[in-house]
Amino acid sequence: MKVVVFGDSITKGVYVSEEENFTFLIQKETGFNVFNRGVPGNNTSQALLRFKEDVLDLKPDLVIIEFGMNDHFLIEENSHQVSPETFKSNLTEIIKRCKVQGAKTLIMTIHPILEGDDNHYYYSRHKKELYKDYRGANQLIKLYNKIIKQCALETESTLIDVERYFEYIIKKGELLENLLVSLKSSNLNDGVHPTALGHRLYAKAAIDALNEVGFVNK
Numbered sequence: 001m002k003v004v005v006f007g008d009s010i011t012k013g014v015y016v017s018e019e020e021n022f023t024f025l026i027q028k029e030t031g032f033n034v035f036n037r038g039v040p041g042n043n044t045s046q047a048l049l050r051f052k053e054d055v056l057d058l059k060p061d062l063v064i065i066e067f068g069m070n071d072h073f074l075i076e077e078n079s080h081q082v083s084p085e086t087f088k089s090n091l092t093e094i095i096k097r098c099k100v101q102g103a104k105t106l107i108m109t110i111h112p113i114l115e116g117d118d119n120h121y122y123y124s125r126h127k128k129e130l131y132k133d134y135r136g137a138n139q140l141i142k143l144y145n146k147i148i149k150q151c152a153l154e155t156e157s158t159l160i161d162v163e164r165y166f167e168y169i170i171k172k173g174e175l176l177e178n179l180l181v182s183l184k185s186s187n188l189n190d191g192v193h194p195t196a197l198g199h200r201l202y203a204k205a206a207i208d209a210l211n212e213v214g215f216v217n218k
Contacts, residue, residue: 001032001215004055004103006047006094007066009193010110010202011038015181020196025203026064030216035060043070043082044090051094056101062215063098064160064206065091066108069192072144073137074130088147095155106209107152109145109163111198112138114180114191121182121191158213165205166198 005011005023013021013036027034037054039047044067055063067090071082082090095105114121115137118128122137134140145163152159170176177183179198181190194202210216 001030001062002058002060003027003032003034003062003064004037004058004060005034005064005066006051006055007038007064007108008042008047008070009038009040010069011036011066012040013038013199014040015186015188015190015193016196016199020199022194022199022202022206025200026206026210029203029207030210032062038066041070043067044087044094045082048090048093051097056097059101060098060103062104062106064106064108065094065157066110067091068110068141068144068148069113072140073126074140077130078133084143084147087144088151091148091151092155095151095157099155104215105155105157106160106206107148107157108160108202108206109148110141111162111166111179111194111201112141112176114176114182116191120189124189158209160206160209162202162205165201169201 011023018024023034023036035058047067071087073081075081098105116123118124131137131140149159166179178185179195181188181193181195183189185195
């Protein structure tokens with residue numbers, strides 16, 4: 001089984017080793033031939049430009065799609081890097097092109113981030129005041145995750161609900177600071193990218209979804 005994971009820096013696995021990356025963990029667990037096609041900083045509009053070379057030319061059986069972290073954020077008031085409408089359109093187009101070639105599609109929600117303040121984490125790089133109408137960046141991420149879930153339903157793609165897995169483990173007592181690269185986990189002022197523990201959660205969500213729909217027989 002040939003699998004392409006098409007995404008951004010989360011898929012690429014910045015700040016973790018290759019063996020800690022969720023794409024490697026999926027390959028290790030399933031025995032599938034998994035191709036990591038994550039490009040840091042990419043949003044869905046940029047991803048469409050490299051889609052043929054990075055996905056279709058590999059002729060995959062399955063495509064796992066992971067985007068949203070670089071789409072949702074605000075570059076000015078009420079102006080997203082990629083608007084919700086365009087985000088949905090781009091995801092739908094990516095899925096449609098996969099299906100035309102005969103590949104099965106799975107789509108991931110994304111995780112919550114550490115919002116922080118002017119000096120720490122997300123708001124040290126993004127203006128906090130831009131997010132007040134959304135009640136914070138994490139609520140905006142939830143909006144984009146809602147779009148991802150709608151796309152999964154409308155395109156009959158398998159949902160890998162990473163958001164739900166993060167919420168569950170946090171309710172059980174795990175700290176978000178341990179799931180993400182942070183001053184606590186890595187002595188880095190990031191707050192967005194998963195640690196090795198966060199990648200294991202991504203991998204578990206993906207493998208569980210693959211099992212549920214019968215792609216993996218254990």
